[in-house]
Amino acid sequence: MSELLQFLISGITVGAIYAAIALGFTLIYNASGVVNFAQGEFVVIGGMTAAALIGAGVPVWIAAPLAVIAGMLVGVLLYRLAIRPAGQAPLVSLIIITIGASIFLRGAMQAVFDKQIHRYDGFSGDAPLRVGGATILPQSLWIIGGSVAVFAFLAWFLNRTRAGRGIRATASNRMAAALVGINTGRAMNLSFALSAAIGALAGVLATPVTFTSYDVGVLMALKGFSATMLGGVGSPLGALAGGLLIGLIEALTAGYISSDYKDASAFIVILLVLFLRPQGLFGARIMERV
Amino acid sequence: MAGQGTTAATAPVDTARRAHAGNGKARALIGPGLRTFLIFAVLVALGALIFPSSYFYRVGTLVWINTLAVTGIVVLLGYVGLVSLGHAGFFAIGAYATAIGPNYGIPSPLAMAGGVALAGLLALVVGRPILRLSGYYLAIATLGLGMLIWMVLSKEAWLTGGPDGMTVSGMNARNLFKLVGLKLKSAEAWYWVAGFVAAIGAAIAVNLANSPSGRALRAIHDSDVAARSLGIDVARAKSRAFVISAIYAAVAGALLALANGYITPETGGFMHSVEMVTMAVLGGAASVFGALVGALILTALPQLLTVFADYEHMVLGAIMVVTMIAMRRGLVPFIADLWNRRKS
Numbered sequence: 001m002s003e004l005l006q007f008l009i010s011g012i013t014v015g016a017i018y019a020a021i022a023l024g025f026t027l028i029y030n031a032s033g034v035v036n037f038a039q040g041e042f043v044v045i046g047g048m049t050a051a052a053l054i055g056a057g058v059p060v061w062i063a064a065p066l067a068v069i070a071g072m073l074v075g076v077l078l079y080r081l082a083i084r085p086a087g088q089a090p091l092v093s094l095i096i097i098t099i100g101a102s103i104f105l106r107g108a109m110q111a112v113f114d115k116q117i118h119r120y121d122g123f124s125g126d127a128p129l130r131v132g133g134a135t136i137l138p139q140s141l142w143i144i145g146g147s148v149a150v151f152a153f154l155a156w157f158l159n160r161t162r163a164g165r166g167i168r169a170t171a172s173n174r175m176a177a178a179l180v181g182i183n184t185g186r187a188m189n190l191s192f193a194l195s196a197a198i199g200a201l202a203g204v205l206a207t208p209v210t211f212t213s214y215d216v217g218v219l220m221a222l223k224g225f226s227a228t229m230l231g232g233v234g235s236p237l238g239a240l241a242g243g244l245l246i247g248l249i250e251a252l253t254a255g256y257i258s259s260d261y262k263d264a265s266a267f268i269v270i271l272l273v274l275f276l277r278p279q280g281l282f283g284a285r286i287m288e289r290v
Numbered sequence: 291m292a293g294q295g296t297t298a299a300t301a302p303v304d305t306a307r308r309a310h311a312g313n314g315k316a317r318a319l320i321g322p323g324l325r326t327f328l329i330f331a332v333l334v335a336l337g338a339l340i341f342p343s344s345y346f347y348r349v350g351t352l353v354w355i356n357t358l359a360v361t362g363i364v365v366l367l368g369y370v371g372l373v374s375l376g377h378a379g380f381f382a383i384g385a386y387a388t389a390i391g392p393n394y395g396i397p398s399p400l401a402m403a404g405g406v407a408l409a410g411l412l413a414l415v416v417g418r419p420i421l422r423l424s425g426y427y428l429a430i431a432t433l434g435l436g437m438l439i440w441m442v443l444s445k446e447a448w449l450t451g452g453p454d455g456m457t458v459s460g461m462n463a464r465n466l467f468k469l470v471g472l473k474l475k476s477a478e479a480w481y482w483v484a485g486f487v488a489a490i491g492a493a494i495a496v497n498l499a500n501s502p503s504g505r506a507l508r509a510i511h512d513s514d515v516a517a518r519s520l521g522i523d524v525a526r527a528k529s530r531a532f533v534i535s536a537i538y539a540a541v542a543g544a545l546l547a548l549a550n551g552y553i554t555p556e557t558g559g560f561m562h563s564v565e566m567v568t569m570a571v572l573g574g575a576a577s578v579f580g581a582l583v584g585a586l587i588l589t590a591l592p593q594l595l596t597v598f599a600d601y602e603h604m605v606l607g608a609i610m611v612v613t614m615i616a617m618r619r620g621l622v623p624f625i626a627d628l629w630n631r632r633k634s
Contacts, residue, residue, distance in 0.1 A: 035426040037433075085615045091425045092371045093614045096571055099375065099429075100610025103564055107603025218560055222437065225430045260445045267434030274431060275419045 002133030007255040008248065009131070013140040013209060015247020016147035017043075020202035021224030022231065022239035023150055024195035030171045030234055031191035034083060034094050038102035040221030041109075042199025045071045047212030048109055050204045051118035060123060068200045074105065075196020076189055084188070102217060109214040122208040139208045146205045150198050151240050157194075158236075167191050219263060223250075226266040229273050232283020241281060323497035326578060327489050333582075334485030338478070347477040349593055351549050354484035355542050356585035358491045360569045361578050362538025365495055367567070368575035369504065370531045371511040372421075373429045376436025377539045377566050380409040382443060382558025384540030385547040386450060389458040398460035402544040406537055413536035414529065421528040428532070436563050443555040455554030458547045480549040487545060491538060492578040498534070507531055539566070561603075568606045571613050574620025583622050 021039055028036045049070045053063035082101050086093060122139035129136050158164040163186075169177040170187040178184045203212060227246045231238025246266055254262035273280060320328070337350045359381055366372050384405040391401020412435075420431045443450045450456060463479035474482070498504040506527045509517040518524050547553050556562065565588065573584025591605075592598040598605060617624040 035429075037429070082611050082615070089614065089618070090371065092367070092373055093618060095373050095426055095429050096567065097611050097614045099373075099564065099567070100607045100614070102607070103561075103603050104607025104611065107601060107605075107607060110603060111601065218433070219437070222430075222434055226434070229430070261441065264438050264441055267438050270431055270434050271416070274423065274427060278423055278427075 003255070005132060005134040007251045009134055009136050009140065011248035011251030012244060013137075013143050013247070014206075014250060015227075015244035016144045017202050017206045017210065017220075017243070018223045018227045018246050019240045019243025020147045020150055020198055020205075021220055022227035022243045023147075023154060023236060024198040024202075025221075025224050025228050026234060026236055026239045027154065027167075027191050027195040027198070029228075031167050032083070032171070032188055034098065035091075036195070037095065037098040037221055038078060038105060038217075039195070039199055039224055040217035040219065041102050041105040042071045042075060042196045043203035043206070043220045044109060044212055044214060044217045045074055045105070045196075046200030046203025047207035048113045048118060048203075048214065049200075051120055051207060051212065052113055054120040055118075060120070064123075064204045067204045068197050071200020071203070072193045072197040075192040075194075075199075078196070079189060079192035083192070102221070106214055106217055113214060115214060117211050117213045119207055119211045126208070137209060139205070143202075143205045143209065146201060147240070147243070150201065151236065154194075154198075154236055163187070163190060223266050226270045226273075229280055230269055232280030235280070235282040238280055238282035321497070322500055323493040326496040327493035330485070330489030330492050330582075334482065334489065337485070338481065341481075344475060344477040347475075347481040348549075349589065351477070351481045351484045352546075353586050353589045354481070354488040355546050355549065356566075356569060356589050357578075357582045358484070358488040358545070359539050359542035359566055360573070360581035360585050361488070361491050361495050362535035362542070363566050363570040364575055364578055364581045365498065365507075365538065366531050366535040367570055368577065368580070369499060369507040369511060370528055372425055372528065372532070373567065374432040374532070374535065375429050375560070375563050375567070376432035376434070376439070377535070378558045378560070378562035379432075379436040379439035380413065380536040380539035381543035381546075381562065381566075382439055382553075382555070383409040383412070384543030385553045385557050386443060386456075386543075387540075388460070388544040388547040389456050389553055390449060392458075392460040398548065401460075402541075402548075405544055406540040409536045409540035410533050413533045417529045417532040418525070421532060422525045432563075433560070436558065436560060440555055440558045440560070443558050450555070453555060455552060458551050458553060461548060463548070480545075484545055484549060487541065488582075491541070492582070495538075495578050503527065503530065561606075564606060568610050570620075572609050572621060574622035574624070576619060577622060580620045580622040584620070587621075 021043060024042065025036060025039045028034055028039070046067045050063050050067035053066060054060060058066075078101055082097050083094070086097055089097070122137060123142050124138035126137065126139070129138060158168055166177070166182045166184075166187040167190060169180070169182050170184045174184050177187070206212075223246060224243075227242035228239055229242070230245055231240070231242025246269060249269060250262050250265050253265040334354070341347055341350060359377070363374070363377060366374055384402070387405020387408060388398060388402045391404065392398055396404070416431065416435055417428070420427050444453050446452075462476055463483045464474055464476050466483065467474045467479050499508070506517065506522045509520060509522060510524055510527055514524055517527075543557065546557065569584035569588050570581055571584070572587060573582065574580025588606075592602070613620060
């Protein structure tokens with residue numbers, strides 16, 4: 001029983017990370033229709049930057065925000081240098097562009113940082129807390145809290161603020177949004193910046209538990225995708241639920257079936273969703289754009 | 291033939307249309323597929339003429355094997371407009387089947403055929419439900435599929451030798467040439483075999499482009515909806531293209547296993563999938579000549595520039611982004627356009 005509880009705790013911890021990635025992914029998809037394959041790289045940028053700064057003696061409370069800002073800058077650069085110049089490119093070109101950007105960022109991180117695996121101490125120490133026969137790392141609470149905070153912030157931002165409504169209007173119809181005076185360019189910049197910041201934050205919070213290295217971005221993106229698809233593409237609530245579910249499935253696979261194949265569970269979920277329920281748990285029916 | 295022929299050859303997709311317009315009698319005598327085969331054969335022979343050492347033959351072999359694999363990407367990406375990010379998985383299935391077969395008493399050619407069939411079957415089973423949906427689902431699903439295959443190859447050490455890879459025993463192409471009384475070095479023999487298979491693969495791909503089902507694929511490339519309204523079974527056509535391209539990758543993988551004599555799970559790794567797509571994108575995904583040019587550049591570049599290895603990711607990534615923004619159709623059509631403009 002305590003074993004199961006332990007698996008559930010670690011599942012929710014990694015699930016919260018996947019949920020954050022999925023939320024960032026959903027934000028860009030909703031605003032621009034771009035399926036951003038570079039989403040996982042934001043997570044790595046956050047983690048690697050924080051690790052490098054902390055390694056250089058910068059205190060965590062300065063390093064963490066700086067790492068998020070670094071991710072945000074890369075997000076805006078990605079939009080300005082790669083997505084915007086492509087203009088009205090067909091879907092397949094946009095996929096290739098974001099894949100290319102993701103590979104480029106992976107190489108850039110290898111060049112800027114190194115090929116080692118990195119971690120740093122948890123924000124509130126690494127002494128595990130006991131919870132009914134199982135243990136939980138204080139950092140797990142940071143991760144779960146962080147993801148919930150990101151979800152709440154996005155809900156507030158997109159529904160209650162002028163800038164957030166601008167993003168939603170741009171997403172729903174870019175030309176109509178421009179016609180009523182919304183600065184759609186700014187909305188796009190903002191959605192890439194926010195999405196990258198969310199990814200980088202996930203990386204900063206997760207690194208003490210999951211470790212990071214320059215090449216884990218693709219795997220992170222894949223987990224984020226499966227979370228998004230399980231929850232339903234385009235739905236923030238779906239992203240949150242999907243992320244947690246993927247984390248739980250993965251932890252239970254690792255615990256009861258085979259830790260070698262825990263990463264395979266995300267892929268199996270993608271296939272099952274595509275076969276059985278392509279719209280996901282919370283998604284609207286998929287409409288193909290003509 | 292000289293001037294017009296080369297420009298037409300760079301865009302074989304257009305050749306049928308031009309042949310209908312009735313320019314050039316030579317074109318009526320030999321079809322686009324045969325012509326492609328002949329051009330490839332000449333290039334293979336040209337390589338053999340100028341190569342000074344076995345090393346060049348080995349790199350040349352790699353170029354033809356990559357061309358073959360990328361021709362599969364051309365069918366999928368160039369003809370239909372779908373991206374696969376897991377094609378290295380199919381490549382590796384062909385390679386590992388060829389490597390594993392002889393260990394269980396299955397002769398190489400049979401093992402090769404088995405691997406190719408397995409890759410095609412897997413593409414069929416996985417592709418069918420996914421290809422009913424919008425384009426990027428295939429990219430995501432193949433990304434996962436490729437990782438799964440890579441995972442199996444790295445973890446199941448009893449079968450595959452694990453991360454260290456395995457040696458491939460079995461046939462040597464030299465023996466094929468001995469049958470007809472030719473004595474070649476092993477590297478030379480594989481070069482000719484790889485070039486020959488790549489030429490056949492290219493010819494088949496060109497003929498496919500000019501066949502009714504190839505036209506159906508290109509109609510889908512332009513618009514799913516329009517193609518459907520013409521009575522094309524879009525999901526079935528896409529799935530057929532996916533299976534064909536998986537078969538190309540598996541044949542290329544089997545060839546690599548035999549020619550190299552050694553394989554590692556990295557043949558099935560994500561970066562290898564990315565490499566294949568980048569080759570197609572760089573050369574021009576619409577034609578087999580784009581596949582050849584992309585494969586040539588990206589196979590030769592790391593050999594010429596040793597710094598390439600350190601910055602491989604950045605170079606590949608930059609090529610993908612810049613090509614897509616600056617010359618969306620790739621190098622070959624881009625240069626052909628420049629050439630045509632200068633002439634007129």
